[in-house]
Amino acid sequence: METGRDRILVTLVGSLPRSQAVTDVLFARERGESLDEAAAHATIADAVKDAVRRQVASGVDVVSDGEMSKISYATYIKNRLTGFAGDTPREPGQDLVEFPRILKRLADTGATAKYTRPRCVAEIRVNDLQPAQTDVDNLKAALADSTALEGFLNAASPGVIALFQPNDYYSTQDAYVEAVAEAMRAEYELITRAGLLVQIDAPDLAMGRHTMYRHDTVNDFLNSAARHIEVLNHALRNVPAERARMHVCWGNYEGPHHHDVPLEQLLPVVVKAKVQALLIEGANPRHEHEWAVFRDARLPEDKVLIPGVISTTTNYIEHPLLVAERLCRYADVVGRDRVMAGTDCGFGTFAGFGPVDPDVAYLKLKSLAEGAAIASDRLWGRR
Structure with missing residues (x-):
């Protein structure tokens, strides 16, 4: 994994806005409509190349598809794994x-996506690894034509899959999460064997507190989160830690967030x-002040903070x-060589919505890179 050299590197959480052409392909596939698959593949592949090109032009070092x-x-994952319907x-x-007017406004303005969330109704196994292989091929082709330092692909954590797709088949939630983890292991390993980084998207570890586990005590939720980490680690047993990163968030939406679990408890x-x-x-x-958590609870020496x-x-x-100020706060407490500049979440969490x-998303990435350069000059004493 590329980390600090003589500057703070720039990356992002992953998702970016899709064009209408890409969105049309994705929703046609979602509805099971007949498509010219060669044309659909070309639409996605070209979009990946464009996304990588625009990331690099904005100053991003470690890019996604x-x-x-x-x-x-x-x-x-519903078609990549069996058992969902x-x-x-x-x-x-x-x-x-608690604020239904805000909820309605988010839905009315398109911030609530309208796609199916299947349930687990049968045994979870690997169904088709070709879509993951196609993702790998598309990103590697885009990287070959770019100056990006490195590339990563996002993959859902077992916990977040279980969070969004409820279990109607397995006798216990633990058994369900374990089955999902074993099936997802193939995707995690495929990505890293190809020379890319895998990013585990795990909002279940934070957002899960005020959604699926909102009726639990904090201790019960933290125990569930710890169990999710154990299961994830088992799924990553053949993936070197330095080839993996993990995203944790409290939900990528504009809401009160006053029930978010504090980072101090979660870290x-x-x-x-x-x-x-x-x-x-x-x-x-709701969380900007929590840079101080890393001052009071030391980040393990083998970790990098983004x-x-x-x-x-x-x-x-x-x-x-402002970006530079924020980065310098983190660098002051965990060390300049262990900080990269990132985004709070993705810009295209759901296709066609956001x-x-x-x-503006790419201009924000440009500002991120400019802020990282200013912070680097300050931290390495160049100005």
Whole structure:
């Protein structure tokens, strides 16, 4: 994994806005419609190349495929694994339950995606690894034509798959999560064998507290999160830690977030994941102050921190000086060589939906890179 050299490197959580052409392909596949698959493949492959090109032009060092082939970061697995079918009613977080007008506004403005969330109705096994292989091939082709330092592909954590796709088949939730983990292991290993980084997307470790586990005590939730980490680590047993990163967030939406579990309680669980890099929200105004958590609870020496220093829920473009200030706070407490600049979450969590204008998303990435350069000059004493 590329880490600090003589500057702070720049990356992102992963997803980027999809074009209408890409969105049309994804929703046609979602509906099971007949497609010209050669043309559909070319649409996605070209979109990946464009996403990588625009990331590099914005100053991003470690790039993603923008999740162009995925309708969402968790439900994309329904055809890659067996055992999923049907749909599941949406279950909003406790903060939105308490403010139904905000929930309705988010739905009315397109911030709530309208795709199926299947349920587990049969045994979970690997069904088809070709979509993951195609993702690998598309990103590697795009990287071959770019100056990016490195590339990564997102993959859902076992816990977040279980969070979004309820279990109607396995006798216990533990058995369900274990089955999902064993099936996802093949995707994690395929990505890293290809020379790419795998990013485990695990909002179940934070957002899960005020959604699926909102009726549990904090201790019960933390025990569940710890169990999810154990199962994830087993699924990553053949993946070197330095080839893996993990994203943790409290939900990529503009809401009150007043029921979010504090990072202070969550961090001791999260740092046990078998990954080198942790991507954790830091621009979210409910959590920006939590940079201090890393001052009081030391980050393990083998970890790299990628704090979110720009928001993915607003069209405000953060000033590079603000980005630099945020990065320097983290660098001062964990060391300049163990910090990378990142985003709070993805810009295209769901295909066809999202609050940030596509062009603004790339301008925010440009500001992220400019802020990282300013922070680097300060931290390495160049100005």
